[in-house]
Amino acid sequence: MGKYIIRRILQAIPLLLIIAVLTFVLLKTVGDPLQYLVEDPRVTEAERFRLRAVLGLNDPLPLQFVHWLIGDDWYLRDIDNDGEGDVYGERRGVLRGDFGESIRVRNRDAIEIIGEKLPNTLLLGITVYVVTITVSLAVGIFAATHPYSLADNIITSISFVFFSMPIYLVALIMIYIFAVQFRLAHDGGLDWLPYLPVQGMRPTRGATGTLAELAWHMVLPVFSLASISIAGYSRFVRASMLEVINSDYIRTAHAKGLSNRRITFLHALKNASLPLVTLVGLDVPFILGGAVVTEQIFSWDGMGLLFIRSLEALDAPVLILFTMMTAIAVVVMQLVTDVTYAWLDPRVRFS
């Protein structure tokens, strides 16, 4: 198994390289991140050249990639446009743990900027997944143990509708009911009626709120995101549970006189959870990328908002780190999935 893990990690290296080249070429050919300086009359041509030189934007594209990879502290760069090298670069390159400096936020490292937003996104994303998996296990198991009953049909219909909903529509409906209308009712005399906050993570921007306030601010975004994934996941749990429940070994377990509860939650669920592990393993790494639309709607200060802002500013170092990070998470989660799978299903052998 150790050998298997090492081989998978080695296989990931070309994958990461392709992703890096892809993002790099896309971002570097799309436009000039310092375009706004051209329109600024206070900035002289020489200053502009110097800034571009310091950020490495004057180098040819392949050289920029080399600098990104191994650093530019060995490279003598021309910063006053006289055709001669003047100063050495300052970056050490990705391979030496330096992901470069952000272009949008001057004098900040890309990794620092991402480090600030990542906890917010993880908080939201992990909560959503915990809620999603718990609820869809409960709903899916219930539906599978009562197949084609009235309750099962209602659950199926509701999940079909949510599954077809764009996330912003769920979010807007939630906000309209629980924030806007509830607030109107609250102000109109129903003092006991609470209404939910819509914006950000805390009551006032910048202030450190209490844990309760944070949880209160999370209700709407978590519910919006979870409702859509629950729709898909619970259908999936139901299908795989149904398949297992109808198999011979479950009948044998019934024949031996085991309790229904024991059969459902121990014997059936363990096998039915195999496909679920694969699904979760495929989905979970994308938590890191943040929920772009949802974070936008709720002004949640996470990776999704950072991505949009960085994209508008063509902030290549931050964006490349962003995509590399999700890619690494995908690779790692695939490994974790495989190992978990082997643990749950002893028939699986590593080859």
Add this chain to the structure above:
Amino acid sequence: MAAVTETKGQVASLKIERPKAESLTRIALRRFLRHRMAVFGVFLLSSVLLFCTLGMAFYSEGFANQPYPEKAFNPPSAEHIFGTDQVGRDVLARMIYGGQISLMIGITAITIAITIGTTVGLITGYVAGGKLGWIDSLLMRFVEALLAFPILVLLLLLSKWLAANTSTVNILGREISATVVNIVMLIGLTGWMGLSRIVRALVLSLKEREFITAARTIGASDARILIQHILPNCIAPIMVTATLGVGGAIVTESYLSFLGFGVQPPTATWGNIMERVRNSFDEAWWLWVTPGTFTVITVLAINFIGDGLRDALDPRNIK
């Protein structure tokens, strides 16, 4: 000659023994029509299509795209059944023409995605393990790389690259914003990876089967084997992916529009009708309820149909 007639005779006698033998297409169609949700989906989708086509008789596209600033943000009334938008355009008329564009984006984008996905899947599956195996390794690494991007991130990165082309193109005698073409390309180019993997896996198992060996023995070319013998056996997952994909593409377009990266006005889509609604969504609820409802109904119908197709085409279920 005698041997041939004898074989023919055997086939004929087999047919007599099973007079009710149906073609697979007929079996699938019968099973599809028995699927109540799928038939309901066809009904829903037909209603939406009728709305988008018959509506043209009552409103012109010029009217749909013409702003009347003095009428901005009018709530639904007898004159404007679905109200007016932020520059006073009639939402009902924009729903009709926007629906056409949204559906067209969905269908053309998925046609592109299906074409790429099927081609890549067929080729990689066929050459895997052979002399040209490196093509398979290379393309599959590329697919893995694309799948390691969050899909919306990949879309937005590429949309930046396709640039904000603000000109218009003439499609079927209508002036349409060129961003429509960009969006179609975007969704098409990012939507094929899953299918290529499904088709590749199918081809891998199909090419080991006897009928392929037989075809090769009688001298069929690689292209003929792929197109005549392997492709028809991959039709079921391709059809299901295509159907469900159209719904997905319509939603993707509305996400892009919602984030401001979508189709540019005056051309309407269901997505961009609600584009700027975020700042005024509690006062102008009709601006998101109407396109939202239409999107959900359409996607729901398409999902029902896709579900029905999946059940109908699943060989494990054929009775």
